[in-house]
Amino acid sequence: MQRRQFLKGALYGTGGTLVALSGLGAATTALNPRRVAAAVPVSRKTVYSSCEMCRNQCPIAVKVENGKVVKIDGNPNDSAFGGVICARGNSGPSLLYDPERIKKPMIRTGERGSGKFKEVSWDEAYTYIAQKLKAVQEQYGGEAVAQTSHIGPYDAFFQTIGKAIGSPNLFSHEATCPMARIIGLNTTFGTAAINADYANTKYLLVVGRNFFEGIHVAQTRAVAKALSQGTKMVVLDPRFSVLAAKGEWLPIKGTTDLAFMMALANVLIDEKLYDEEFIKQYTVGFDKWAAQVKDKTPAWAAKETGISQDTIIRVARELAQAKPHSLIEYGWRTTFTADDFQLRRAIMIVNMMLGNFEVPGGYYQVKDAGSLKKVPAMAAYAKKLGPIKAPSFPKPKKGRIDGTGEKGTPRQLTPIADGAVGQITETILTGKPYPIKAWLVHRFNPVMSIGDTEKTLAAIKRLDLLVTCDLYMSDTAYYSDVVLPECTYLERTEQVFDMSGLTPKYVLRQQAVDPVYPDTKPAWQIYKELGEKMGYGQYFPYKDIDDYVERQLAPTGISRKVFAKKGLWTPAGMKPFYVRSSDAKASLTLLATKSKKIEIFSDAVQEATGDGVPVYVQYPQPGEGEFRLIEGKVAVHTNVGTHNVPVLHELMPENTLWINAKSAAKLGLKTGDAIVISAGKYEHKGTANVTEGIRPDTVFCYHGFGQISPQLTRAFGKGINDNKLIPDQLGLVGNSITSMTFVKVRKA
Amino acid sequence: MDITWGAGAANPVIWGWLIAVYLFLAGIAGGAFLTASLTDLFKKNGPAKVIRSGAFLAPVAIIVGLGLLVFDLGRPLSFWKLIFNVNFGSVMSIGVFIISIFTVLSLVYAYLVWASVKVGGKVQVRVGRAASEAAVAEAGGTAGGREIVAILGALFALGTATYTGFLLSAVSTNVFWSTHLPGISGVPFLPFLFLVSALSTGLAATLIGAGKCEDLTLYKKIDIVLMVIEILLVAVLYASVRSVFFSGNLAVLFWLGVVVIGLLLPLLFSLYGVSRHKNLVVPTCGMVVIGGLALRCFVVYAGQLFK
């Protein structure tokens, strides 16, 4: 029988999924699966690794039973975590075993956005990508290839592709999130590696950050610990966040935080409450700052911020009273305004006026190997990771599309590794300064994260190639030409991460189980293989990730076994190290600025913007019938990445628009009413959530909802996609601006 | 923060309409059995159709009711565990035995009545059957075994009808279900209400089943008395608990279903029927039965929706 031969050939031949095991013939037909199951002893192990349900890489302990992840705890060997992990970290198995993950490489077969794909082998996918990239490179030059990723260990491999092609246009997501803070710190301290010792602070003023919903387990626990020890907390936020519920809520007018900071400085100077000694010994340019805040009185700030003069004076006095163990939090997502980085500088300057640097309960420079080397007494604890030597990359022929690094412009301050990711869509659409024709995306979702969803979609349609590597068919993957399935963090080992704080700390993500879907791969392997296909093998000079880790650890003398046993390494016997804890006048040899001082006046900022100290800019406030749209994180989701994870989706499937009760009454809105939110160009449907917990001139929604990929079956279309309403507008240093969108709300 | 993260509220209704109907059917069964057996015992040459109707209705109603109950279990096939694991502190555990025995008795009684009908109807008693069956058949026409079954059955019918009330009233954490007789804190209210309702609905259902037959004036009078008592009890209930229980959708169920259809209209019909010697059995009794179902649904839901 012909067809029989065909069927047998097709399925039993090389194509067969099932193979006969040698030794056991098919004769063993006395079947009893129960007995077999019982005969297999339950094997249990704990694998120490690092979480990736968000970017914070918290150390975790993964319980594995018979090759299956059954439970994830925090790593008890890390005292900052104490075995604790957040809801997202706990839900790892739900992601790992989700039937909706992508499982094989896919190439688009229908129109972009039609959702029609076919599955292909990795080799076919690599070949396809390599050919398309080569074509773009030949026609438009290597700079026509842009790369974006969230930011993470994969960048060491992912960005190698772009660098090898000769593209300068490598972007992280930082511009949509913390970049303004990074620049604020870089220009003040010469490094962004400045952390706060929340656990030991006595007074905490928080500017818009929300530790209890945007959870960073170690920091959230530290703040919770401080509160339980009686620390006073004041929260500036137009919305009543969970954090605000645990402290004193000051519902500040949006975009006026800098006025509040300047008024604090004004009071501290006026009442001589600041740490003069500290300012004299460690900083430069204080006089220029003092001149700048001279007329920024509490009375003036009260008008700007909507917070009473008395409150401002009181907060200033309380901060001073608790100094140096008081701190003003420098922010997490810092995309409020065009000059947000100046707010972050101002926050740090007022902090320095409290003298809270390198003391318990204040800010400190991260004690990694690099900084400890500069402190003679501590140099012995510095164990620098070994470099991975590779040939140098070709120099890009053109500058970046976003002007990053251009002297004499604000973009000279923008970190070259991050860039202004919001520029990409603009450049694709306008072809200026030169065309971008190919876009590689790794674990990032521009459609939902670069302002103006529609604009991003329009830009995508102009590309010759869009490749997305992700876990799910994300909104961006859905519009891609090639989709590559990464395996999850539980299925891969990665290079050693430096997670130093008051002591050095290295953490290793270690594979807990074999890939659930055997054709998913870790980033290092994907880009190494793609690189090799493209003839860039020399830039990946390691055999595999274990080889990579060995090379990192070789010069440190730290054994890989330490990680197997504990999941992390910290120097034995080293106590948390604050340079000034016992000697308030100790010299700060670890400072990374050229001047070796903390730069209240920054020459670099002066050169870039003309404002060497922060200058107040008054931004428009919403008019009659308008609301400022602000957004934030929720404890059970990460950005736009977890809304389709079964357990987390179940906990929060959609968001609502918070609107003040009085404002809602004027519009005749009740909680649960269907509404339309209009930002002028775009409108979005939503549901009203009438609450007392928000300013009357502001509306709020949690970010990341209303996803537009129909292939995220759970999250698709549920709730408000704030990103559609926020324009793709860039600040001075290329940061996204997300707090300056005004909307109108009406009943649907 | 109405829609925030976290698990949503659970459905407050744990026992739904299946259980309400089960309680209703158990009441019908008890009432029907009592109607039949008391007629059988005390009314010499009473209307045979009434006996037959009640005797047949009782096992059918209780078995259908138990079917609903079992269907409502999380693990229907494990219902037998109720018999082998006993908790004397649990009303349900005791109830399982009362209802089980009642079911058996009602079946036996129905058989005896059926057998006697066959004898009466000159149907040959088949010979050569099992001895017990023969004995039963023999006892058929006269008192003897049937009397004993009727007496025992009546006791368990009473137990079954009352049990449905105790089942709910024993939930001491349910404010509505555990309402007491006013002034007497140790005595729960629902068993009385359910008993009266069971008698009334059981009687009504039996009369519908009996169809056109001899003079039913006595039954109609009893029914009027039961309705009056039930109206008094419902009034007491209404006066002694918070008004929230009678609000929302349940207001319609209570006022229209329980009060108007279940009590006031049939009472008016009955009074009119008795005084004018009109036969209004089917509409009157039909309304009583519907009212009984409405009462069970109302009580079951009100207790759970408002806590």
Added chain:
Amino acid sequence: MEQETAEELYLSFAGIFQRPRPDIARHLEELIDLWAQEIPSSEKVIGELRDFCRAFPAGEARENALWGEYIPLFETGHVEAPPYASVYLDGEGLVLGREAEEVRNFYLSSGYGLGSEQGELPDHLGVELEFLALLAGTGSWDAAQSFRQKHLLPFLRVILPKIRATERPVYSQAAELLTSWQLGQC
């Protein structure tokens, strides 16, 4: 049913419900002939299958058409019917649950393991069908019956109605045919 026919039928459905492959796509007509011959089925179902073959002649177009249905049906699209038994039978909606483990152990106890090349989970619909074909082919009737009762049928009872409901060409008809063959209903 004869051993050979059973094996063929299992193989044919395994072929259809596994990821679309060039050889299966090429020989789709033969599979349809086989089904038309062996499974009491309505003209309509077979007709729809033949229509598909006519609309998409063998080749890349047909393969892409199959992918266009397979992906949203099983993979990452609308995922109307995840093809893994654990998703349904373990109550947590996730893959690689206890059912997958039991099925894998069953394969092992019969002397089969999962090939490394295909990279498929043990409780994939196509793999279970392929396994039954293997058992049928070797005449292991007892094992086949046991596997069918314990694993395949409970799985088919949940997944086939889902696939049929999608009304996706080829797949919903194949599900219809498999239903009438395995579950004895149309």
Added chain:
Amino acid sequence: MAKHYAMVIQLKKCLGCQACTVACKFENKVPDGQYRTKSPAIGPSGTYPHVKVFFEKQACQMCQDAPCVKVCPTTASHYNKDGLVLIDSHKCVGCKYCMTACPYDARFINKNTGTADKCTFCYDTRITKGEKPGCVSTCVGGALLFGDANDPQSEVARYLATHRTEVRKARFGTRPSVHYDYEGVK
């Protein structure tokens, strides 16, 4: 001396982060859509800008005079030797009587087993091994204390001795073993 496991919930420290909610799901394999513990937001109350909100962890209160145990017709719900209210799922028929009796809505019918289910303080999986319940050990805010209230040295006993705590719905006289400290939130 017999053990008396108890839990203290310091509401002002609860962040509503739901880590406990999820940890419990995996620790106890709770089916999707069902929960042994929940932490809903209570509020917000007050008027702008004087607003309050807090989260209240809700699960089985481990009553010492448990209505569920009293009404259970099969003795499936029982007190174990350490004074905990547990469910013997072999005896449970799923009659839901306990659910109607529980004033805390702590119970549900497990979709997979058909039997009543609820928090066990992770008795089998953790506390008999000397670990704390899954929710306690993953609590980000550090709001949960757990231990033997009969041991005066335990964290729980010392806390109860020195703080004003409440039990939920005390009017029912159920004598819960879960104590709430509302200080700072009400």
